[in-house]
Amino acid sequence: MQLTNSKDTQGPPGLTAQSHHSIADLLADKQLTSKDSLVAQVSSLLWDLITKIELRPGQMISEKEVAEALNISKTPIREALIRLEDAGLVRIVPKSGTYVTPINIERYLEACFTRVQLESGAVRQAAKTGSKSAAALEMTDVMAKQKIAFDTKAYxxxxxLDERLHQLFYEAAGLAGVWKTVKRSQADLDRIRHLKSMHKISRRAQVLEEHQAIVDAIQSAQPDAAEQALTNHIGTLDNEIQVLSRHPGLLLYIEALNSVQPKGKVARKAR
Incomplete structure (x- = not known):
């Protein structure tokens, strides 16, 4: 896929393919709890580090270093890495190691397509059958908290809260399991969404208005309006391609991240 044209030919000042941080540094302040399995917690921690580009494409993830940092055995770490490989965030290379995968624009666009197709159906179903559900009622609370986060710049x-609201759309539709399926396909969507924020490609005020339109339609049991509001919010695939085309500085930054290998072991070329 070729993306062309834009006035934005440079990335924001000071944003480069930065030096990577060690696993020990990144996990130094992380605490595990008894509320969830070790596998789920390690998977979540590493997911966040990768999608926030704190663990960089090509960087090796050492099971030993993670185990020492979190003071746990390697077994749950190995299982967590398998989950991340299934999601496309890492590649496990036998007799070499586990490496963060390159950011993939095509997978990102596929994730955008998947999400709008599934979520438009979810909000429609939520408006039909779940307008008075506990999940629908919780949306009001989440919206209030998200507005406070916006006003206080607690991004x-x-x-x-954005993630929680979208999860509630599926719960209100009685499709909580579908949300888990969606999340597993969203690895590159999460990474590029974070990079967009870094590059000041943000529309948070508009997002609040769009969220409110979706919630209003669900709570007032208007399936057509809910589906249209969701489509307006997430946008079509063509719209997303246009956004990327208008910001080649972002694309250049992604290319730099994918090409600059961290020191130490170098990741083998991804399949």
């Missing part, structure tokens, strides 16, 4: 919280 990390804004993102977490």
């Amino acid at each position: 990390a919280d804004f993102f977490i």
Whole structure:
């Protein structure tokens, strides 16, 4: 796929393919709890580090270093890495190691397509059958918290609440399991969404308005309006291609991240 044309030919000042941080440094302040399995927690921690580009494409993830940093055995780490490989975030190379995969634009666009198709159906179903559900009622609380996060520039919280709201769309539709399927396909969507934020390609104020339109339609049991509001929010595949085309600085940055290998072992070329 070829993306062309834009006034934005440079990335933001100071943004380069930065030196990577060690696993020990990145996990130094992370705490495991008894609320979830070790595999799920390790998978979530590494997912966040990779999608926030703290673990960089090509960087090796050492099971030994993760085990030492979290003070656990290698077994749950190995299982967590298998989950991440299934999601496309790492590649496990026998007799070599586990490496963060390159950011893949085509997988990103596929994830965008998957999400709009599944989520438009989910909000439609939520408006039909779940307008009075606990999940639909919780949407009001999440929206209020997200507005506070926006007003106070607590953008990390804004993102977490964004994810929770979209999860509630599926729960209100009685499709909680589908959300898990969607999330497994969203690895590159999450990485590029984070890079967009770094490059000031943001529309948070508009996102709040769009979220409110979706929630209003669900809570007032209007399936057509809910589906249209969701499509307006996520956008079509053509729209997303246009966004990327208008920001080649972002594409150049992704190319730099994918091409600059960290020191130490170098990842073998991904399949």
